[in-house]
Amino acid sequence: GGAVTKSWSLGVTEPVSAGVGGEAHIALAGKKVVAVWGNEAYVYDLEGTELGKFEIEDGVPGGIVGFKNGKIGFVTGEGLVLYSADGFRHGEILKKTVPEGFENWDVFLDEKGKLWVVTDHGYAIKYKKPGSVDFMVEFTDHSLAFPRADAYQDVLFVTDRDSILKVDALEAKAKADVGAAGNDL
Helix, strand or coil, rough: CCCCCCCCCCCCCCCCCCCCCCCCEEEEEEEEEEEEEEEEEEEECCCCEEEEEEEEECCCCCEEEECCCCEEEECCCCCEEEEECCCHHHHHHHCCCCCCCCEEEEEEECCCEEEEEEEECCEEEEEECCEEEEEEEEECCCCCCCCEEEEEEEEEEEEECCCEEEEEEEHHHHHHHHHHHHHCC
């Protein structure tokens, strides 16, 4: 195994909720490490020097995603709110592209840096860029409890209670497209 090469402490005094999703998150955003503790974001360089901190105006996020350009997306309610590492709030970036009716969702980048969303009602959305949908597919017909996901080469790995679903998103999309074309006849 690897060895820890460096560690540093967050300057926090309050505990966070340890529930599923919790209130503590970490992400790489460009060449910055962003740690979230409750509704506070702490920004560090890769060596652990604190570059700043800011309060997340939208409250405690349900998730976090770091972008290569150094910006950070925070999962808040039914939106993904973009912030700069200095705390500037750019606003919601998904432009209502996520189907309504979900309670929990996850957001992540695949190996090519493409943004994905997975909802607890079984939808996966891949974006060309935030707000511009590449494709959306319903990959399961049952509700997922607190889904957490990742993707590699358009294959999704999604938590589902005590198991992991492996879904070929392009294959699911192709099947849905064939079904939809059949309905047009």
